[in-house]
Amino acid sequence: MTALPMFPLGSVLFPYTPLPLRVFEPRYLTMVGRLLDEEDPQFGVVLIQRGHEVGGGDQRSTIGTMARLVSVSADAEVLHIVAVGTARFSVDHWADDEPHPRAETSPVPALVWNDALAPLRTEAEAIVRRVLARSDSPWDPDTELSEDPIAAVWQLAAIAPLGEYDRYTLLQSTTTGGLLGQLIDLTLEAESLGKES
Template sequence: MFPLGSVLFPFVPIPLRVFEPRYLTMVGRLLDEDEPGFEFGVVLIERGPEAGGGDQRASVGTMARLVSAAAGADDLLIVGVGTRRFTVDRWVDENPYPRAELSMLPELEWSEALAPLRAEAEAVVRRVIARVAEPQPDADAELSDDPVAAVWQLAAIAPLGEYDRYTLLQSTSMGSLLRQTIDLTLEAEELWSAEWGS
């Protein structure tokens, strides 16, 4: 398990610089696995530091498939890609690194009836990114041709804080994920407008 100060969504890449001995051990064991496609869990740290432990962790997270690893002078640069969501049933002995017993959450299902809502969500997110983000790295980000992947990727580029992202991660249907993405993005725009007076 990799507790972080950020939320990982399914179908979204996450680059990580690994330097703590416990996580170097964890990644080393993943790389030693015979089977390809090894995974680790990512959960949001709700309170406390990323390094050193002693943090309070969210109960819903996302598995990440390790896709690349490169050794630095005293660290590892790895990239994972989110796969399935889970809930933490309980944390177990953290020696030599954080571990937990998990239950996988059901995949969110796509329906073509959601296409207009998806189009609205994408229009809102891209408009608000262009307005509030400086610079605007995600305003023109390409989304997957797969609609399920595209909706999660859209949630990932929405200009939201981590607690709003965590709300999205807990969505129980594709429709609620899209509606909440729209609502939270519009709320973020209102806050930005109030702060900057425009």
């Protein structure tokens, strides 16, 4: 089993969503350089739950998302990369962090769509877009979603104005219905907290 290159971040990456990154740390510049030699360059993204990534000593989450490298550009001492989330994985074991973080992983089963979930998805989308319109999120409430229902559900989770721990809760979902239900609950909770502050 080969260890997957890993990029621990202070944010959650969902499947089917873009990930723009500024890469400047030497170890991640090394990682990107190696990825560019691969036919299908992918790396894992996990949430840092505690501590700071720079300098190590961080506590990393056990569920993450594969990211496929789609573009790389450079300016002085910084690489600008864009990747897209693909499938989820669980971390079985962290390997040595030299020359960059790596881990042995196992795939997490993909969510499955059922047309009976369409009303729940419609409700979730209406709530997320309504709360987005009233928040100072980087996402526009009119953001277009994929025509593929599973991709759209993950993208909806990605644009919801939630904190990273709530987003991590969503990432761990085992069913599409469960993801939609939690997305509704967490977004309504965020909305009510916003009204109180």
